[in-house]
Amino acid sequence: xxxxxxxxxxxxxxxxxxxxVVLVVNGVYPLVWIFLTSIKNxxxxxxxxxxxxxxxxxxxxxxxxxxxQPFARFFLNSLVISSLxxxxxxxxxxxxxxxxARLRLRYRRIISIIIVAASMFPIVSLIVPLFQIMRGLxxxxxxxxxxxxxxxxxxxISTLVLTAFFQGIPEDLESAAMIDxxxxxxxxxxxxxxxxxxxxxxxxxxxxxxxxxxxxxxxxFNSAPDMKTxxxxxxxxxxxxxxxWPLISAAIIITxxxxxxxxLIFQRRIISGLTAGGVKG
Amino acid sequence: MRQxxxxxxxxxxxxGATFLARFVSGNLRDSELAILLLAPSVVLLVGIxxxxxxxxxxxxxxxxxxxxxxxxxxxxxxxxRLLADKRFLDAFTRTIWFGFLTxxxxxxxxxxxxLLANLETGWRWLVRxxxxxxxxxxxxxxxxxxxxxxxxxxGVFNDILVRLGFERIYWLIRPDSATVAFVLTVIxxxxxxxxxxxxxxxxxxxxxxxxxxQVDGATSTQVFWRITLPLLRPxxxxxxxxxxxxxxxxxxxxxAFMSAGASQSLETxxxxxxxxxxxxxxxxxxxxxxxxxxxLSLVITVIYLRFIRxxxx
Numbered sequence: 258x259x260x261x262x263x264x265x266x267x268x269x270x271x272x273x274x275x276x277x278v279v280l281v282v283n284g285v286y287p288l289v290w291i292f293l294t295s296i297k298n299x300x301x302x303x304x305x306x307x308x309x310x311x312x313x314x315x316x317x318x319x320x321x322x323x324x325x326q327p328f329a330r331f332f333l334n335s336l337v338i339s340s341l342x343x344x345x346x347x348x349x350x351x352x353x354x355x356x357x358a359r360l361r362l363r364y365r366r367i368i369s370i371i372i373v374a375a376s377m378f379p380i381v382s383l384i385v386p387l388f389q390i391m392r393g394l395x396x397x398x399x400x401x402x403x404x405x406x407x408x409x410x411x412x413x414i415s416t417l418v419l420t421a422f423f424q425g426i427p428e429d430l431e432s433a434a435m436i437d438x439x440x441x442x443x444x445x446x447x448x449x450x451x452x453x454x455x456x457x458x459x460x461x462x463x464x465x466x467x468x469x470x471x472x473x474x475x476x477x478f479n480s481a482p483d484m485k486t487x488x489x490x491x492x493x494x495x496x497x498x499x500x501x502w503p504l505i506s507a508a509i510i511i512t513x514x515x516x517x518x519x520x521l522i523f524q525r526r527i528i529s530g531l532t533a534g535g536v537k538g
Numbered sequence: 539m540r541q542x543x544x545x546x547x548x549x550x551x552x553x554g555a556t557f558l559a560r561f562v563s564g565n566l567r568d569s570e571l572a573i574l575l576l577a578p579s580v581v582l583l584v585g586i587x588x589x590x591x592x593x594x595x596x597x598x599x600x601x602x603x604x605x606x607x608x609x610x611x612x613x614x615x616x617x618x619r620l621l622a623d624k625r626f627l628d629a630f631t632r633t634i635w636f637g638f639l640t641x642x643x644x645x646x647x648x649x650x651x652x653l654l655a656n657l658e659t660g661w662r663w664l665v666r667x668x669x670x671x672x673x674x675x676x677x678x679x680x681x682x683x684x685x686x687x688x689x690x691x692x693g694v695f696n697d698i699l700v701r702l703g704f705e706r707i708y709w710l711i712r713p714d715s716a717t718v719a720f721v722l723t724v725i726x727x728x729x730x731x732x733x734x735x736x737x738x739x740x741x742x743x744x745x746x747x748x749x750x751x752q753v754d755g756a757t758s759t760q761v762f763w764r765i766t767l768p769l770l771r772p773x774x775x776x777x778x779x780x781x782x783x784x785x786x787x788x789x790x791x792x793x794a795f796m797s798a799g800a801s802q803s804l805e806t807x808x809x810x811x812x813x814x815x816x817x818x819x820x821x822x823x824x825x826x827x828x829x830x831x832x833x834l835s836l837v838i839t840v841i842y843l844r845f846i847r848x849x850x851x
Binding site: 273276277280281283284285287288290291294302303348349350352353355356360368371374375377378379380381382383384385386387389390405406408409410412416466469470471472473477488491492495500502505506509512513516517519520521524525527528531 | 571572575576579585586589591594597650654655657659661665667668670672673676677680682683686687691694726734735737738779783786787789790793797798808812815816821824825828829832
C-alpha cells in the first residue's frame with residue numbers, strides 16, 4: 258500500500274518531511290561521526306569540549322591503518338572468504354530452491370521447516386564442536402574454516418529468497434521449452450537461469466553482507482596474524498589501555514566501504530530480498 | 539501446480555533406463571532430481587549445524603575439575619554446577635530482560651520507519667539507504683562506534699547533554715546506564731531490520747483496500763488499526779521470531795562494549811558461553827552453558843509456533 262504524499266494537507270506534509278529527515282539522520286549519523294573522527298588528530302580528540310569538525314583534516318590515519326596492522330591482508334582475506342562462501346551458498350540454495358519451487362514433493366513442507374529451523378540454532382553454541390571439526394580437518398587458519406560455515410549460515414535466507422523468486426517464474430515457460438525438445442536440465446539452463454539472475458544477485462548480496470560482517474567464528478577459527486578477517490582486524494587497534502579512536506575509526510570506514518558500495522548500487526534488490534522474506538515467511 | 543510435461547526424448551532413454559543413463563540424458567524422475575538438488579543443502583546443514591549440536595550435548599557431560607583442569611570425568615555435574623552458577627543465572631535473566639527491551643524497542647521504532655519508508659516521495663533512494671545502513675553494518679563495528687559515542691569524556695552524546703545543560707552520564711561504567719546505552723545501540727541497529735520486514739508486508743497490502751475504506755468514511759487512524767495492522771500480522775510474526783532469537787544470542791555488541799571498558803554487567807549468555815569455552819577452555823562446562831542458551835531458544839521457538847503461528851497450513 259503506497260499512500261500518495263500529494264494528497265496530504267500542508268501540515269501533514271511538513272510533519273512527513275520532518276519525520277523523513279529524522280529517519281535519514283538516524284540511519285546515517287553514526288557513520289558520519291566516525292568519518293569525522295577518522296580525519297582528526299589524536300590530540301584534538303582529547304580536547305574538552307569536543308570538536309565536531311576537525312580543525313585540520315588529517316587523512317594520515319588511513320595510511321596508518323595499513324601500517325599499524327597488515328590490514329590489506331585482512332581485507333584480502335575477507336574478500337576471498339566472503340566471495341567464495343557467497344558463490345557456494347547461492348549455488349546450493351539455487352538447487353534447493355528449484356526443487357522446492359518446482360518439483361511436487363510430499364516432504365516439501367518438512368524440508369522448508371528444517372531449513373528455517375536451522376537458522377534458529379544459536380551459532381555461539383556451535384563454536385566448540387565446529388572448532389574441533391575444523392581442527393580435525395586441518396582447516397583452522399585457512400579460508401575453508403570460514404567459507405563452509407558462512408555458506409551454511411546464509412543458506413536459509415538465500416533459499417527463502419530464491420524459492421520465492423522461482424515461484425514467480427511461470428511454469429509454462431519450462432513446459433514450452435520441453436515441448437520444443439529440451440530435456441529437464443536443458444529447460445533449467447536455457448529458461449530458468451537467465452530469468453533468475455535478479456533473484457540470484459539479491460541472494461548473493463545478502464549472503465555476502467552476512468559473511469563480510471561475521472565476527473565470532475572469524476575471531477575463533479582464524480587467529481593466525483595473517484589469516485584474520487577485517488571485522489576481527491578492526492578490534493586489534495585497541496591497546497591494553499589505549500584506544501586510538503581516529504585510527505580505529507579509519508579502519509572502520511575502510512571496512513564498511515565494500516558494503517556501502519553494494520548498498521548504494523543495489524538498494525532496491527536488497528530490500529526486495531529482505532522483504533520477500535517477510536512476505537513469504 | 540501444473541506438472542511440466544515430460545520431455546519428448548525417445549522412450550529408451552526414460553522408461554526402464556538406468557539411473558546413470560537418465561542422468562546423462564537429463565531426464566531424471568522428479569523424486570530423483572529432488573534428492574540430487576536438495577542433497578548439498580542437507581549435507582551442509584547437517585554437517586555445520588545438526589552434527590555439532592549433537593556434539594554439544596555429548597560434551598556437556600565432560601566434567602573438568604576446576605582445580606585440576608587436566609582431570610576429566612563424565613557425568614552430570616556440569617548441570618548441577620550450571621544451576622548454582624550465579625554468573626550464569628545473572629547472564630540468563632539479563633539476556634531475557636535485554637531481549638524484551640530491544641525487541642519491543644525495535645518494533646516501536648521499526649513500524650513508524652516502515653510506514654515512512656512506504657510513502658511515495660522523490661527521495662526514496664535516500665530513505666532506502668538510510669534504512670539499509672544500520673542493517674548492513676557489522677555488529678562488532680556498530681558496538682565499537684557506539685561505545686565511542688557513549689564515551690564519558692569525549693563522546694558525542696555526553697557533549698550534547700552538556701551543551702543542553704544536563705549532567706554528564708558515565709554511560710558505560712555504571713551498570714544501569716550501560717544497560718541503557720546497550721539497549722539504545724541494539725535498537726538502532728535492529729529497528730532497520732524490523733522496518734525492512736514490515737515494509738515488505740506493507741507493500742503487499744493492496745492500495746484499493748485503504749482507498750475503499752476512506753471512500754466509506756474511515757479516518758487514517760481507523761484505516762491503520764483496522765486494516766493495515768491486521769494485514770501486517772504475518773510480517774510482524776516473521777520479524778518477531780527472527781528478532782527475538784537473535785536478541786537471545788547477542789554477542790558482538792556486548793563484546794565490543796566490554797572491550798571498550800564497559801562494566802561486566804553487560805555480559806549476556808552469548809558472551810558468557812564464549813568466555814567459558816574460548817577463554818577459560820572448559821569445553822565441557824561451556825557446552826553446558828550453551829545448552830542453557832539453546833534451551834531458551836527452543837522454548838521461545840515453541841511458544842512462537844504454538845501461539846503466534848498456529849495458522850501454518
